[in-house]
Amino acid sequence: MKKSRKRRGLLAFLSILCVMLMALCIFLAVMCFDLRMNDSRKDVVIKDLRQTHAKQQDEISALQEKVDALQKVIDDQNAAAAEAEAKAGGEDVAGALHEGEGTIPKPQGEDSLLQSELQAAGLVLGEAPENADAYFTINEIVPGDGIFERINGKSYRENPNVALSDLRYLTVLHYNFDGLVQTGEIIVNAAIAEDTVGVFKDLFANHYQIYSMYLVDNYWTGDGDSSDTASIEVNNTSAFNYREITGGGKLSNHAYGRAIDINPQQNPYVTFSDGMPIYSHENAAPYIDRTSGDPHVIVEGDICYNIFTAHGFSWGGHWDNPVDYQHFEK
Numbered sequence: 324m325k326k327s328r329k330r331r332g333l334l335a336f337l338s339i340l341c342v343m344l345m346a347l348c349i350f351l352a353v354m355c356f357d358l359r360m361n362d363s364r365k366d367v368v369i370k371d372l373r374q375t376h377a378k379q380q381d382e383i384s385a386l387q388e389k390v391d392a393l394q395k396v397i398d399d400q401n402a403a404a405a406e407a408e409a410k411a412g413g414e415d416v417a418g419a420l421h422e423g424e425g426t427i428p429k430p431q432g433e434d435s436l437l438q439s440e441l442q443a444a445g446l447v448l449g450e451a452p453e454n455a456d457a458y459f460t461i462n463e464i465v466p467g468d469g470i471f472e473r474i475n476g477k478s479y480r481e482n483p484n485v486a487l488s489d490l491r492y493l494t495v496l497h498y499n500f501d502g503l504v505q506t507g508e509i510i511v512n513a514a515i516a517e518d519t520v521g522v523f524k525d526l527f528a529n530h531y532q533i534y535s536m537y538l539v540d541n542y543w544t545g546d547g548d549s550s551d552t553a554s555i556e557v558n559n560t561s562a563f564n565y566r567e568i569t570g571g572g573k574l575s576n577h578a579y580g581r582a583i584d585i586n587p588q589q590n591p592y593v594t595f596s597d598g599m600p601i602y603s604h605e606n607a608a609p610y611i612d613r614t615s616g617d618p619h620v621i622v623e624g625d626i627c628y629n630i631f632t633a634h635g636f637s638w639g640g641h642w643d644n645p646v647d648y649q650h651f652e653k
């Protein structure tokens with residue numbers, strides 16, 4: 324009896340032990356399954372991360388390409404801006420002229436030297452700028468400004484006939500004898516300033532070549548007449564100069580800023596005596612004959628003549644004796 328109770332107790336104990344072992348087994352199995360699941364989940368996460376990383380690398384490459392493309396655009400724009408700035412040098416010159424800074428250099432020496440000097444100074448633009456109209460300006464001259472300082476005591480001096488306020492300083496563009504676009508300057512009477520700008524705009528539009536256009540003061544030798552001679556010697560086109568007419572006696576129309584001399588070498592001032600031409604500039608010799616067909620030789624009906632007369636100017640080439648082929652006045 325005692326033995327059978329003992330066995331029953333043992334059986335119960337073994338049963339409980341079995342249940343506990345089974346529970347342990349189940350727990351371990353669950354743990355094991357869970358770990359394995361975690362592992363595979365980790366694999367998935369790692370795979371996802373790798374994919375995301377690869378995707379991000381692609382995106383970075385694409386962005387880098389975009390950055391490179393944008394940088395190229397910026398570089399191109401910078402290059403274009405630098406080029407535009409270089410071109411705008413001409414505008415600066417026009418601006419400087421406008422402000423009367425007196426930046427026009429004094430041309431001297433050989434033609435080639437003159438051209439290269441002008442090139443260096445930015446006065447020879449080469450090609451026509453897009454905003455060509457902006458280079459044609461009309462400016463008052465005020466005592467003390469840069470232009471006044473250049474002309475005072477030279478082409479302009481106080482006088483009872485022409486006041487400083489009667490004059491205008493113009494900037495223009497013209498083609499030079501090399502076919503390059505170049506800036507020019509000229510002083511005329513306020514009454515003909517608009518017409519004069521109209522003339523030079525039309526000449527420019529027609530690619531008419533003018534050797535150079537600087538104030539006669541750039542060639543000043545001490546008095547109006549000899550300075551005019553010096554300016555003609557270098558074939559300079561100019562207008563205002565407070566001086567008497569050639570030969571003396573009364574004021575020239577140049578003294579009023581109402582006359583303009585164009586390419587004086589090719590278009591000389593000639594007096595005839597017994598049918599023989601008399602002229603003071605040796606460099607004019609090849610141009611006494613007006614029938615050469617040289618495009619710089621002004622003849623009735625050519626571009627230069629037509630433009631000046633269309634703007635109401637009369638031509639010295641129509642005078643009897645002397646004949647002044649370079650001279651237009653209004």
Ligand SMILES: [Zn+2]
Binds near residue numbers: 577582584647649650
């Ligand atoms: Zn003249």
